[in-house]
Amino acid sequence: MKFLDEAKVYIRSGDGGAGSVSFRREKFIEFGGPDGGDGGRGGDVWVEAVNGLNTLIDFRYQQHFKATIGTHGMGRNRTGANGGDVTLKVPVGTQIFEEDRETMICDLTEEGQRYCLAHGGNGGFGNAHFKTSVNQAPDWANPGLPGEEKTIWLRLKLIADAGLVGLPNAGKSTFLASVTRARPKIANYPFTTLHPNLGVATIDEREFILADIPGLIEGAHEGVGIGDRFLGHVERTRVLLHLVSAQEEKVGKAYKTVKHELEAYGNELTDKAEIVALSQIDVLDEAELKKKTKELARACGKTPFQISAVTGRGMTEVLRALRDIIVENNAEEKPAKAPKLRHRDMVVSEDGTDEDGADDQP
Secondary structure, eight states: OOOOOEEEEEEEOOOOOOOOOOBOOBTTBSOOOBOOOOOOOOOOEEEEEETTOOOOTHHHHOOEEEOOOOOOOBTTTBOOOOOOOEEEEEETTEEEEOTTSSSEEEEEOSTTOEEEEEOOOOOOOOGGGGOOSSOSSOOOOOOOOOOOEEEEEEEEOOOOSEEEEESTTSSHHHHHHHHSSOOOOOOSSTTOOOSOEEEEEEETTEEEEEEEOOOOOTTGGGTOTTOSGGGGGGTTOSEEEEEEETTOSOHHHHHHHHHHHHHHHOTTGGGSEEEEEEEOGGGSOHHHHHHHHHHHHHHHTSOOEEOOTTTOTTHHHHHHHHHHHHHHHHHHSOOOOOOOEEETTEEEOTTSOEEEOSOSOO
């Protein structure tokens, strides 16, 4: 399955059904009066965050979603049926934007959250609705209101506890493969990783999710290499693990290159907790290892971990450091009730129930 983290979609809600103009015609009933029913309401377009999805690939093959229209009203006071809703099922962590790609409509961060993207049109009143003491035979009815249509953008930001950053060939995919069951592509050439990978790491009976993104190079924020478009997938993480390969001639410069790209990207990535590790140390002797460790410590202002995914050296210590930061951040977050998502006058809670104070008729 291909990884797709952005998709453009056209949606349209259903039109409301028209009201009916009808009069009661029965034998021996001379003045039956109007009996035209109301039209049905058009279907809505919803978006829902579901479990089991980690890509927007489904929207590569279908970009148009239209709800059905409401049925017209009929005689004998028969109200038309409401149109069927359409639900876009997306992965948890999906953001919905307007066509300008800047105005956010909603951000679905929890499983089961739903949001009404386009409201169906109200059904029109039939002529029976307009009967009064002074107008006992109205011969008109309301048409149904049109539905809404728009083009939206879906943007996926993976939800992980820790993110791996670094230059290409810094050992990020090897690290992920050694501590999780993920099997990313590993090879001895740059940009082996072309899309983010997720894995679940376990340390001391605690689990947390790791996200590996393609490597950054100098000028990534300007589109050099793969660019920085995948940095959005580590925006939601609580801690970043910055890997610097011991095979780099100048490990301090390698660290500062990636740090500069994170600063240029913004979105508070540089404010996140950071753990720095010198990876692939199995290729160095002790003297060279000590020299590069000091150089990296001067660049980052802290003592880096020394790790090797091949021999397992230092891996447990790094995982425990990641776990401690994640547990601490989770403890600081106050448990709060999931916010209600609003669409005009409709309020939709997480369990799918709605409180709609609007009249169903125009």
